[in-house]
Amino acid sequence: MDAINSSVALNITVVHPEFFFITGLTGIQYSRYYYIFLFCIYFIAVIGNSAVLLLIAVERSLHSPKYIGVFNLALADFCEANALIPNMMKTFLFDSNYISYNACLANMYFVFFFTTMQCSTLVVLAYDRFIAICLPLRYHAIATNTIMCLIFSAIWAFNAFMMALIVSLINRLSFCKSNVIQSFFCDHGPMYRMACNDNRINYYLAKLNMILYLIVPLILIVLSYICILFALTKVTTWEGRLKALKTCVTHLLLVASLFLPVTSIYIYALINSLSANARVISASLAYAVPPMLNPIIYVLNTAEIKDLIRKMIKKKSGPMNTKTVSLHQSTGVPVAEWPVPDSHKTLWRFLGFGNFYRRFSQVAVLLSALTSPKVPFRWNPQAQVAFDNLKSRFASAPVLCVPDSERQFIVEVDTSDVGVGAVLFQQMANDGKVHPAPTSPTGSALQNGTTISVTGSGGSTGSGGVVSLVGGVGAALLGLDGLFPAGTPVPTTPSSHAGRGPLGADSAYRQILPQALRSAAAV
Known part of the structure; x- marks a missing residue:
């Protein structure tokens, strides 16, 4: 009976505010221009990723294991940009800093879910490059379209479960002191730190999230490229080595654009404390820029897509009649x-x-x-x-x-x-x-x-x-x-x-x- 009473008492003390207030940039006179700059990045990201998605979906020659991975990355980029930046525009350009409790949790879920999909997809693409270079004769047996679809289905399901778990446990927290989120969206870290009650579970899940989607992906990608470099030592000519490495350039650029900014922010935060404005600017760029760069990297560094675009242009310019x-x-x-x-x-x-x-x-x-x-x-x-x-x-x-x-x-x-x-x-x-x-x-x-x-x-x-x-x-x-x-x-x-x-x-x-x-x- 005492246990039941204590549980009831605990439930009574849990406070969920009707609204949260998102601060964004504070004390900066021309902060609106920064948000307009982010909107320009968003516009380019949506157009570029939409074009990549449409091109891969329509062109049957791109229905291969590698491009299943590229399709998933473009889809994650497209969805992450739409989950984050339009809400920022509404919040900061139209002075609507208040967001309802449930809308805040939904915003947190989708932003983190699609961000984790970006990290996971780059690991799968590293696996694809590892098989292609280290086991070339077995590539078409190991990396088939069916296997890649199963891998991505499992990743989507697992990431959806993990983010649902992290977001749902926010409901156990009581926000009795403040409802002001020091960030540019409903960020998990600033939110659970505002809690009046025990937030250790949320703290451990935040650390687990960082391990699963930042440290582990980087370790797996580095290990895959160590194996690739070791396999290339067996190639007798430098020309052959460079040709094999050239197929990895696109993937390495994608990895750098996503992981380098986030890793730099984490390392700097461990050494020096970041101000609220510096954290907002650095983190918002780390979220917004990769979805814009990725489709540009596909077009400029992928021979298949460049050749396909060339053929489409030639086909449109070529004379044709209906007879x-x-x-x-x-x-x-x-x-x-x-x-x-x-x-x-x-x-x-x-x-x-x-x-x-x-x-x-x-x-x-x-x-x-x-x-x-x-x-x-x-x-x-x-x-x-x-x-x-x-x-x-x-x-x-x-x-x-x-x-x-x-x-x-x-x-x-x-x-x-x-x-x-x-x-x-x-x-x-x-x-x-x-x-x-x-x-x-x-x-x-x-x-x-x-x-x-x-x-x-x-x-x-x-x-x-x-x-x-x-x-x-x-x-x-x-x-x-x-x-x-x-x-x-x-x-x-x-x-x-x-x-x-x-x-x-x-x-x-x-x-x-x-x-x-x-x-x-x-x-």
Whole structure:
């Protein structure tokens, strides 16, 4: 009974103020300009991180373990900036320093939650670099998309639990002396120090939070880079070492932008006491600047994103009409002026431009014979005629058509003594001719139920060789004799692409052609 009475007495003495007063910068005449500066940082951070999130979400080539980590970091940056700075603008620019008790706890939770996600994500990205450099042959087995998603799901859940625990234990504190928070948001440290009752649990949790999200991440990142440097000592050339280290530059810059300011503040606070204004300025910059810098670092130091942006700019500037894909005049001129090959290498470069497209293969027979390193390179009149003929065909327009998902697609397969080939075609309504359909993003997608006709051309049967699938599918070592009879329609079904959306032309190549070509090598 006494225990119950003491518990009731304790509950009666707990005081929760209706509002807290956040001081921010005090005694500084032009403090508003500092908050406007923080708002500019916020604006850049939101735009930059939104662009990174959208780019990674839309571009399938970036759906890799590394960029799952980058996506999570950009998401944490975006959310942390929105949880912190808009509330600061409302508080200090509009003289609304009072914040309700529950709103204060919510503000504390989200700011700390997304900040801890930034720290944890950098550890996972360090793990990704460690596997990529120290265990390169096992990288695709260890660092898969599924594993990375599971790791980040566990981190999000654990961090959400830890921050909920820390914030919820604020409710056990009694604020009977003051409701003034000496900070720029509802900071955990200044709040629990105002308590009139026992705050040891909150103190220990604050220290645990610092260990889990500052000291441990830094130790793990340092250890990962020690292992990376040790692995690089086994690389024989300095060029190889620098190339491997270059892949870590972006991550190191991210680590420096986040951990260096926070660590410096902690170390300085241990040596000298910080004034309230100095603490507000240093801490607010440490929270606000990394979300702004991170997307800039991605763009400037990540080759994949820079190449992707370049391609997008070129694609937008390139001429296109809705009927056919024609060669622009600026593209045709360099092809027509292609210099005469003077070595095996330059000839291979020219032939590679044609990608061994089957309609060019007969013309290229004489040129292909000159590419053998066992045969001395001797340019002759017959080769010149074939060279001029190929240049003319390369520059002829229109070459490709924009695929129409409502019309039938044709997979044309062929073998001969000089090569093998398989190309996706479509007959266009405007000219009645059959054109190859590109599988780049300019092409339309094949919808469910679209009919694909597999046709085989006659000719003597070769022993198999390199087949090139026009439109970016690439080359594969395949023979050719068609598994399906000529003209067999092959309807696409939802199960054929495992719920990944419309079956694109690339998917048609990958899923239908292997069946059509598998038996050819034995012929």
